[in-house]
Amino acid sequence: GIQVEQSPPDLILQEGANSTLRCNFSDSVNNLQWFHQNPWGQLINLFYIPSGTKQNGRLSATTVATERYSLLYISSSQTTDSGVYFCAVGDSGNTPLVFGKGTRLSVIA
């Protein structure tokens, strides 16, 4: 099956710093989503981005489908950005998502 690798596994940032999280996947996909898991376990949808670039406030994401990777950019990080960021890929909406192991981000004041 498809493999998803995320890097780095852990990241500590000073408040206000920028960061880039990477997601590599082993096969072509029709669905790629980025999530933020908050301290209570809820997965928050950040981006649905099987290809192209999107921006939402301080967050942006780029997926280069032909090279099988996606990047999540966090600018001017805040302590509330702390948590685990997951990349997940799938074939279609009716097939399950395969998750990477996540990047655990800690933003310190």
Add this chain to the structure above:
Amino acid sequence: GAVVSQHPSWVICKSGTSVKIECRSLDFQATTMFWYRQFPKQSLMLMATSNEGSKATYEQGVEKDKFLINHASLTLSTLTVTSAHPEDSSFYICSARAPSGRRTSYNEQFFGPGTRLTVL
């Protein structure tokens, strides 16, 4: 975006008892829902695919007689952990694909808030 709810949000039970977890799509219909399990500091692992009106499809290594899934309507799937044991303690999360619309994208999946199960 679309809203998926789960009930209960947490449950503590004694070993040997059964626990039912509900997953509902609140503002859309879902012919397919997915059940995942997450152990502490680990990623989400797919347990099964729940299809409305038919049998669930289980991943390899997941006991179908232990984790009973029923998708009786287009807005409700249930996961019953039968004869629960301490090793079943975990965080259970469901998801569903919402139809494309103003605030959702085709193929985009949304997750419930999860159910934390502790078996004593």
